[in-house]
Amino acid sequence: MNRRSDYYIGRREFVAGVAGVLGALITILVGLPVIGYLIAPALRTGGGAGWVSLVPLSALQPGIPTPCSFSRLKQTGWKRMQMTRAVYALLRNSGDVIVLSDICTHLSCKVRWSSEQGVFVCPCHDGIFDHEGAVLSGPPPRPLDRFETKVENGQLFIYVED
Structure with missing residues (x-):
């Protein structure tokens, strides 16, 4: 049995995996600031000293x-x-x-x-x-x-x- 064939990833699977990781990173980088902006008023308290x-x-x-x-x-x-x-x-x-x-x-x-x-x-x-x-x-x-x-x-x- 050839060891290379057990772990072989085709070009299509590789590109799909990289695209998925990049998509997740972009979603996180854009999504976190948007979520922070939307919930920030709920965390704000007080009127200042x-x-x-x-x-x-x-x-x-x-x-x-x-x-x-x-x-x-x-x-x-x-x-x-x-x-x-x-x-x-x-x-x-x-x-x-x-x-x-x-x-x-x-x-x-x-x-x-x-x-x-x-x-x-x-x-x-x-x-x-x-x-x-x-x-x-x-x-x-x-x-x-x-x-x-x-x-x-x-x-x-x-x-x-x-």
Whole structure:
């Protein structure tokens, strides 16, 4: 038995194989960018980070956390929506300002300011935070998150990341 005849590929089969491989490569090279272009909006999120105007400094009372809210345009895939978020701004007696998140660091429940008790209360698992966001009792593992702040022309701004 001749070994060459066992592995012999005719000219026709060879050209068909090369054409098939080239066709597959061209399909992949053209198809992947097209697919990426079509699904890219679904992978896009956020509206970018930046400074957001919160409240005039004159609206804050020293030593008392003031509830404030801000809105940002959020994009998830092809959907754009206006998202509103609440925070607490505290004008310290020293004159500087801190802005605290209203989300508990334990399981992301919304905290509320209790003016009677002078603390932030998380109703889900009885987390208690002081007026500057430090944990007083309960399961929260860390203080309330703070936003970076700046004051320009009497207006309070916070830096928001998506």
